[in-house]
Amino acid sequence: MRKYTILFSLVAIVLARPDQQPSCYQSGGSSVADFIFDGEEFLIDTSIVYAFAPDYQWYPAIGFDGTNYLVVWQDHRNGYWDIYGTRVSVDGTILDPGGIVICGAPVDQMYPAIGFDGTNYLVVWQDYRSGVGYEIYGARVSPDGSVLDTAALLISRQASGTGAPGIGFDGTNYLVVWSEWRSGSGYDIYGKRIAPSGISVDSIAFCVSSARNSQSAPGISFDGTNYLVAWEDYRRDSIYSDIYGARVTPAGTVIDPVGIAISGYERGQCTPVVIFDETNYLVVWRYGAVNYDLCGAWVTPAGGVLERRLIVQQEGEQVSPELMVGRDGQVFLVYQGWTDTAASRSYHTVRIWGKLDIMTGRSEDQLVGEQQLPMVNGSVFRGMLWLPGLRCRVRGNVALVNISGQKVMDLVLGANNISHLAPGVYFIKTGANFLVAKVVVVR
Numbered sequence: 001m002r003k004y005t006i007l008f009s010l011v012a013i014v015l016a017r018p019d020q021q022p023s024c025y026q027s028g029g030s031s032v033a034d035f036i037f038d039g040e041e042f043l044i045d046t047s048i049v050y051a052f053a054p055d056y057q058w059y060p061a062i063g064f065d066g067t068n069y070l071v072v073w074q075d076h077r078n079g080y081w082d083i084y085g086t087r088v089s090v091d092g093t094i095l096d097p098g099g100i101v102i103c104g105a106p107v108d109q110m111y112p113a114i115g116f117d118g119t120n121y122l123v124v125w126q127d128y129r130s131g132v133g134y135e136i137y138g139a140r141v142s143p144d145g146s147v148l149d150t151a152a153l154l155i156s157r158q159a160s161g162t163g164a165p166g167i168g169f170d171g172t173n174y175l176v177v178w179s180e181w182r183s184g185s186g187y188d189i190y191g192k193r194i195a196p197s198g199i200s201v202d203s204i205a206f207c208v209s210s211a212r213n214s215q216s217a218p219g220i221s222f223d224g225t226n227y228l229v230a231w232e233d234y235r236r237d238s239i240y241s242d243i244y245g246a247r248v249t250p251a252g253t254v255i256d257p258v259g260i261a262i263s264g265y266e267r268g269q270c271t272p273v274v275i276f277d278e279t280n281y282l283v284v285w286r287y288g289a290v291n292y293d294l295c296g297a298w299v300t301p302a303g304g305v306l307e308r309r310l311i312v313q314q315e316g317e318q319v320s321p322e323l324m325v326g327r328d329g330q331v332f333l334v335y336q337g338w339t340d341t342a343a344s345r346s347y348h349t350v351r352i353w354g355k356l357d358i359m360t361g362r363s364e365d366q367l368v369g370e371q372q373l374p375m376v377n378g379s380v381f382r383g384m385l386w387l388p389g390l391r392c393r394v395r396g397n398v399a400l401v402n403i404s405g406q407k408v409m410d411l412v413l414g415a416n417n418i419s420h421l422a423p424g425v426y427f428i429k430t431g432a433n434f435l436v437a438k439v440v441v442v443r
């Protein structure tokens with residue numbers, strides 16, 4: 001067992017009406033506390049610091065400037081959704097208890113995302129001030145809490161509407177990504193580079209993905225060379241989405257125009273978030289059709305998809321994951337999860353949970369209790385093939401076959417040693433002779 005000191009203010013601040021229990025879309029924060037960590041999930045918001053305001057405050061996002069955190073959210077205190085924020089010190093002190101009005105334009109501003117360029121923050125959001133369709137706006141905020149663009153910066157105006165944005169920074173420019181109904185056949189993923197001065201580097205947005213049906217809810221991170229943008233993708237099924245991604249250079253070139261198939265399961269994967277841990281990207285998303293759990297996959301800077309697995313499976317729903325990287329590339333996951341009881345205390349409500357070392361711990365057969373197999377296409381494996389087993393139920397044995405349909409080996413949940421296989425394309429097949437997924441073996 002290892003002991004970690006967790007700063008609750010690293011996560012977010014609970015923003016709620018004083019007369020209400022915290023609800024979905026609200027995150028928690030308080031003071032420094034010590035936890036004994038053994039690979040399991042732990043409850044975070046057992047004590048809560050409130051930033052009091054009338055009505056509702058939802059969808060927090062967080063950035064760090066090296067001294068303080070800036071937490072931003074959509075706020076309904078004035079009768080419409082506005083974008084507010086507050087600075088939080090590393091000891092959990094709320095520095096702006098009344099909130100900073102980042103944007104209070106007419107009608108609604110929602111779904112903020114935040115980046116930091118070493119000098120100022122850039123907060124971006126979905127904006128309905130035109131009354132015609134949603135647009136993407138942004139504003140720079142200094143570390144002292146001053147809003148530098150009080151009129152806001154127009155990033156994308158599309159009459160047919162835009163979806164919630166994501167933002168990353170590459171050391172020179174920001175890349176803002178969002179979904180947009182431009183083709184007439186569904187939402188696609190678009191991006192635009194923004195300089196730290198707030199000026200658009202690209203005169204028009206460029207397309208990251210325009211696959212069949214719709215793509216939406218992008219997440220983004222930068223690895224020091226390229227970005228990885230991940231999104232929910234409906235090209236396979238117009239009802240249930242998969243998780244796809246693409247690498248994008250700092251120059252705005254899309255390296256993977258067809259997309260990288262990160263996860264494809266029945267019943268849908270939604271709202272991915274992305275972080276780079278100094279070696280690989282980690283993509284985490286919500287999975288399920290009724291009670292949501294959290295799944296994840298590693299993606300290499302070269303675009304290869306490594307181990308996928310069920311990360312969090314608890315009673316009720318687990319939603320709204322957020323990721324941060326600490327010292328030595330350690331990843332910290334926080335999320336909203338239904339909590340009946342924890343540590344002999346009854347809650348019966350949505351609380352904020354955290355998990356460290358999230359790709360270690362219990363194996364999938366321990367979690368689920370029966371054989372389940374992922375439906376994943378185009379995965380690249382070297383030396384070891386992982387079957388993490390995510391809720392796509394199979395009957396009989398599972399085997400790996402070559403392109404001629406000949407079985408080369410039986411497969412089990414978890415690790416399968418494939419170092420003896422020749423490089424090439426293989427297929428995972430169930431006992432019912434159903435080809436579940438294509439895999440690529442490399443040396």
